[in-house]
Amino acid sequence: MAVTIRDVARHAGVSPSTASRAFTLSGPVDPETHARVLAVAEELGYRRNRWASSLRGGATKKLAMIVPDLTNPFFADLVRGAQARAHELGYLVLVTDTDDDPRAESEMLASLADRVDGSLLCTPRTPDDQLGRLTSRGPTVLLHRTSDDVPYVISDVAQGVRLAVDNLVALGHRDIAYLDGPPESWSAGLRRTAIAALDLPDGVAVRTVGQVPARFEGGVAGGDLVVASGATAVLAFNDVVALGLLHRLVARGVRVPDDLSVVGYDDVPSAAMATPGLTTVAQPLVASARTGVDMLVDLVEGRPVGDAAVVLPTHLVVRSSTRAVEPLGRTA
Amino acid sequence: MAVTIRDVARHAGVSPSTASRAFTLSGPVDPETHARVLAVAEELGYRRNRWASSLRGGATKKLAMIVPDLTNPFFADLVRGAQARAHELGYLVLVTDTDDDPRAESEMLASLADRVDGSLLCTPRTPDDQLGRLTSRGPTVLLHRTSDDVPYVISDVAQGVRLAVDNLVALGHRDIAYLDGPPESWSAGLRRTAIAALDLPDGVAVRTVGQVPARFEGGVAGGDLVVASGATAVLAFNDVVALGLLHRLVARGVRVPDDLSVVGYDDVPSAAMATPGLTTVAQPLVASARTGVDMLVDLVEGRPVGDAAVVLPTHLVVRSSTRAVEPLGRTA
DNA sequence: TTGAAAGCGTTACCAT
DNA sequence: ATGGTAACGCTTTCAA
Numbered sequence: 001m002a003v004t005i006r007d008v009a010r011h012a013g014v015s016p017s018t019a020s021r022a023f024t025l026s027g028p029v030d031p032e033t034h035a036r037v038l039a040v041a042e043e044l045g046y047r048r049n050r051w052a053s054s055l056r057g058g059a060t061k062k063l064a065m066i067v068p069d070l071t072n073p074f075f076a077d078l079v080r081g082a083q084a085r086a087h088e089l090g091y092l093v094l095v096t097d098t099d100d101d102p103r104a105e106s107e108m109l110a111s112l113a114d115r116v117d118g119s120l121l122c123t124p125r126t127p128d129d130q131l132g133r134l135t136s137r138g139p140t141v142l143l144h145r146t147s148d149d150v151p152y153v154i155s156d157v158a159q160g161v162r163l164a165v166d167n168l169v170a171l172g173h174r175d176i177a178y179l180d181g182p183p184e185s186w187s188a189g190l191r192r193t194a195i196a197a198l199d200l201p202d203g204v205a206v207r208t209v210g211q212v213p214a215r216f217e218g219g220v221a222g223g224d225l226v227v228a229s230g231a232t233a234v235l236a237f238n239d240v241v242a243l244g245l246l247h248r249l250v251a252r253g254v255r256v257p258d259d260l261s262v263v264g265y266d267d268v269p270s271a272a273m274a275t276p277g278l279t280t281v282a283q284p285l286v287a288s289a290r291t292g293v294d295m296l297v298d299l300v301e302g303r304p305v306g307d308a309a310v311v312l313p314t315h316l317v318v319r320s321s322t323r324a325v326e327p328l329g330r331t332a
Numbered sequence: 333m334a335v336t337i338r339d340v341a342r343h344a345g346v347s348p349s350t351a352s353r354a355f356t357l358s359g360p361v362d363p364e365t366h367a368r369v370l371a372v373a374e375e376l377g378y379r380r381n382r383w384a385s386s387l388r389g390g391a392t393k394k395l396a397m398i399v400p401d402l403t404n405p406f407f408a409d410l411v412r413g414a415q416a417r418a419h420e421l422g423y424l425v426l427v428t429d430t431d432d433d434p435r436a437e438s439e440m441l442a443s444l445a446d447r448v449d450g451s452l453l454c455t456p457r458t459p460d461d462q463l464g465r466l467t468s469r470g471p472t473v474l475l476h477r478t479s480d481d482v483p484y485v486i487s488d489v490a491q492g493v494r495l496a497v498d499n500l501v502a503l504g505h506r507d508i509a510y511l512d513g514p515p516e517s518w519s520a521g522l523r524r525t526a527i528a529a530l531d532l533p534d535g536v537a538v539r540t541v542g543q544v545p546a547r548f549e550g551g552v553a554g555g556d557l558v559v560a561s562g563a564t565a566v567l568a569f570n571d572v573v574a575l576g577l578l579h580r581l582v583a584r585g586v587r588v589p590d591d592l593s594v595v596g597y598d599d600v601p602s603a604a605m606a607t608p609g610l611t612t613v614a615q616p617l618v619a620s621a622r623t624g625v626d627m628l629v630d631l632v633e634g635r636p637v638g639d640a641a642v643v644l645p646t647h648l649v650v651r652s653s654t655r656a657v658e659p660l661g662r663t664a
Numbered sequence: 665t666t667g668a669a670a671g672c673g674t675t676a677c678c679a680t
Numbered sequence: 681a682t683g684g685t686a687a688c689g690c691t692t693t694c695a696a
Contacts, residue, residue, distance in 0.1 A: 002446045004673055015683045020675055027676090028681055051383040051447055052673035055688040070411050070427075071601075076403045083429050087436075092443060095402075095427040097415050111424060114334050115383055216605055243605040250607050269403075270602040273548055273575040275582050336689055347667045352691055359692085360665055384689040387672040 003046040012040040023048060024058075051115065062092045063296060064112040064119040066105060070097045073268045074285065078122055078143060081289030089297050091117070102126045106134055113137035117300045120292055121145070123187065139299040141292045144283075145186065151299070151308035153292045155283040157187075160314035161194040164235050164263045164281050165206060167316055172325035173233040173261060174204045179222040179245065180211040181237035188214075188237060191265070207231065212241060219244020227254060232261065232325055239264035239271045239280055246274060246321070261322040277319030284312045335378040344372040355380055356390075383447065394424045395628060396444040396451040398437060402429045405600045406617065410454055410475060413621030421629050423449070434458045438466055445469035449632045452624055453477070455519065471631040473624045476615075477518065483631070483640040485624045487615040489519075492646035493526035496567050496595045496613050497538060499648055504657035505565040505593060506536045511554040511577065512543040513569035520546075520569060523597070539563065544573060551576020559586060564593065564657055571596035571603045571612055578606060578653070593654040609651030616644045 009019040014033060021027040022037040029037075040046075054060040065082055067075045079095055086093045094116065098104035102125040113119055118139035126134055128147070135142075135150045142152035168176055178195055181188030188211075195206055210225040212218030219241035226234045226245065236242035242264030249256055256262055256276055264271055267282035291310055298305045341351040346365060353359040354369040361369075372378075386392040397414055399407045411427055418425045426448065430436035434457040445451055450471035458466055460479070467474075467482045474484035500508055510527055513520030520543075527538055542557040544550030551573035558566045558577065568574035574596030581588055588594055588608055596603055599614035623642055630637045 002673095005675095006673080016673090017675075017677095017683055017685095018681085021682090024675075030681055033681080047442060047446065049446065049673055052387055052688090053675070055384060055387070055673080055690095056675040057688070058675065070402065071405065071408045073403065073405070073408075076408060079402050080429060080431070084431065092428065092440070095429075096424065097412060097427075099412070099416070108424070110379060111382075114379065114381065240605075247605065247607055270605055273572075273579065273602055273606070275579055275607055334689095337691095338689080348690075349667055349669095349692080350665085353666090356691075362665060365665080381689055384672090385691070387674095387689080388691040389672070390691065 002049070003044045005046070005048070008037060008041045008044055008046045011044065012037045054115070059117050059300070060115060061090060062094055062116045063293070063300075064109070064116045065093050065095045065122065066098060066109055066119065066124070067095060067122045068098050068100045068105075068125060070095070073270075074266055075122055077285035078289045081286035082120060082143075082293050084286075085290040085293040086297075089293065091293075091297065093120075093293075098125070100125060106130075109134060109137065118296045120289075120296060121150075139296060141296040141299070143288060143292045146309070151295055151305060153288045153295065153310045153312065155288060155312045155314050157190045157314075158194040158197060160265065160281040160283065161191060161235070162198065163314065163316040164265070165195075165198060165200075167279075167318065168233045168235070168261060168263065168322065169201060169204055171233075171261065171322060173231075174325075175229075175231045175233075176204070176206045177209045177226050177229045177231035177234040178206050179219070179226060179234055179236045179241060180208050181214045181218075181241070183211055185214060191237065206235070209234075212237070214238060214241060216240055216244040216247070219246070220248045223248025223252065226260070227252065233263070233322070234260065235263045235265075237265065239266045239268045239278060242278055242280070242321075243270055243274055246276075246278070256321050257323040263322060267317050271317075272319070274321075276321045279319045279322040280317050281314050282317050283314050288312050334381075335376045337378070337380070340369060340373045340376060340378045343376065344369045356385075386447070391449050391632070392447060393422055394426055394448045395625070395632075396441070396448045397425050397427045397454065398430060398441055398451065398456070399427060399454045400430050400432045400437075400457060402427070405602075406598055407454055409617035410621045413618030414452060414475075414625050416618075417622040417625040418629075421625065423625075423629065425452075425625075430457070432457060438462075441466060441469065450628045452621075452628060453482075471628060473628040473631070475620060475624045478641070483627055483637060485620045485627065485642045485644065487620060487644045487646050489522045489646075490526040490529060492597065492613040492615065493523060493567075494530065495646065495648040496597070497527075497530060497532075499611075499650065500565045500567070500593060500595065500654065501533060501536055503565075503593065503654060505563075506657075507561075507563045507565075508536070508538045509541045509558050509561045509563035509566040510538050511551070511558060511566055511568045511573060512540050513546045513550075513573070515543055517546060523569065538567070541566075544569070546570060546573060548572055548576040548579070551578075552580045555580025555584065558592070559584065565595070565654070566592065567595045567597075569597065571598045571600045571610060574610055574612070574653075575602055575606055578608075578610070589653050589655040595654060599649050603649075604651070606653075608653045611651045611654040612649050613646050614649050615646050620644050 009016045083093045122143045209229045212222045264280035271278040341348040428440045454475045541561045544554045596612035603610040
């Protein structure tokens, strides 16, 4: 059995109540008594049982984080950022993976929500109309998903898409292909909207050449669609798709970036390690998670949350998978 | 406030004790009463508070999993495997990332160990002599780390290395370079030992050409060492290093696999997506995690653990980064 | 088969 | 400033 607050109290010659106060600073304690209690606790190796504390109404100092797929580097970054920030604020983050299953999403949330101070939901698969019910159990913040009712942090997809396309246009590309993600994906929808809203110069077009699963194989299949389209540049739904694309292009003898420029989205680790390095839109993943934790903790601790909807800027990482349509010559 | 067992009891017209028994099956309950209690619970949306239960000595049905770096796909796979298996067994896995910090390792374990039924430690950074103290707080299983005192699951590194080298030898390579990982890394030590223990045919040599950080940049730097060595094939410490190697080789105009064959270790997702695809040793990551959970749950539930040290076999994934020294011609 | 009561580790309230 | 008491949600004797 672990050391309890009663053990500490007894050894320090005080009552459990006083010891409790010494730890939580929730009431007056004589400085000397306070020191003595802490000393004894240290000596005995006492650790406060936060779950027992919370039973009486206190805080657990724990946050839940629900993630669809830890195997995806996108979420790994999110988890890292959240955990780092939470640690700074004295919170522990409990992560669970839902394996992309919306049911697991609500199950795991239900099993944790009452026991933690708040929850972080990463790109939940749960449809909009059920999100409200899901998040009603306690303080919640959404990461990379918007909602009318729940505070969220997201990166600026419209801007990210614009960054990518503007760069291609600046390189002289006029016929740009967009290899879209799966129709049912929430974030693919966001990208589509952003593309449709693009303000393009005359003579420049961005054409959707297909919708593929958000996996390497999707990109491989998409490669042929892109080649057939005759475009000189392609923006892929995300990096993993872009990597598959790259793979297929090499296999078909299409040179990147000489014959075709390729741009991805997400800046996953593999993007930097690919050959050629993949030009891609980087989202502030770690920063978004940190911000999310800040918002959640504000909520939890009853502070006013400044802004319930935070949109973070993205940036373009230019690597060698993109280049100008015509090699730059000296001006005549 | 959430629905409590007392609410259920009252609505069902029984005492809390009876309701408790109905849920835990820890004593005799009239079948009819049992059904009624469950029905009421369902109707009221009652959820048992496992942490409160555990206060009285019961199980939390929760496992802790301590991971050095979730950003590393190696661990992401481990987490997935563990979570899937735990779910099947009715357990929830709480994951925390230590950011490669041994201190965080013991801190997080301490903060969780008393509150979960058991802990899974993945390749802990804590030195051997302190591991015992760390794991004394409760049932613990080590994943991909050995110990004399703590049950563990690991993959057969000696076999993995042998698989890789045997394949290269079969392809006609006689001068094989080994690009080693950092001296202080526990798993690099394992690989070194395995290489030293190799039983090589006459005329075949495996030479360590350098020790580099286990990162992409390490591989990039190592590329020059490998080229300078004049070897016809190289085994890299792991896939990430191999990917850096590949990158540098392409940059220097060395063709892979024509001029040099490259083999990695781990089979991270990027290995399949690289161009050329990286031949690599695949460890049964998901399986090892599942086995670890099985062992841990046996321990937790007081069943005898069959074997406290499980060693799982690896296999070689051959992709296009390796080929025979001389192209296969027709036999004269 | 059931229920009353005690207790798990902690904290809030109210006396002292 | 301190301590006693009750309570949090649940389980577990033990007696009925």
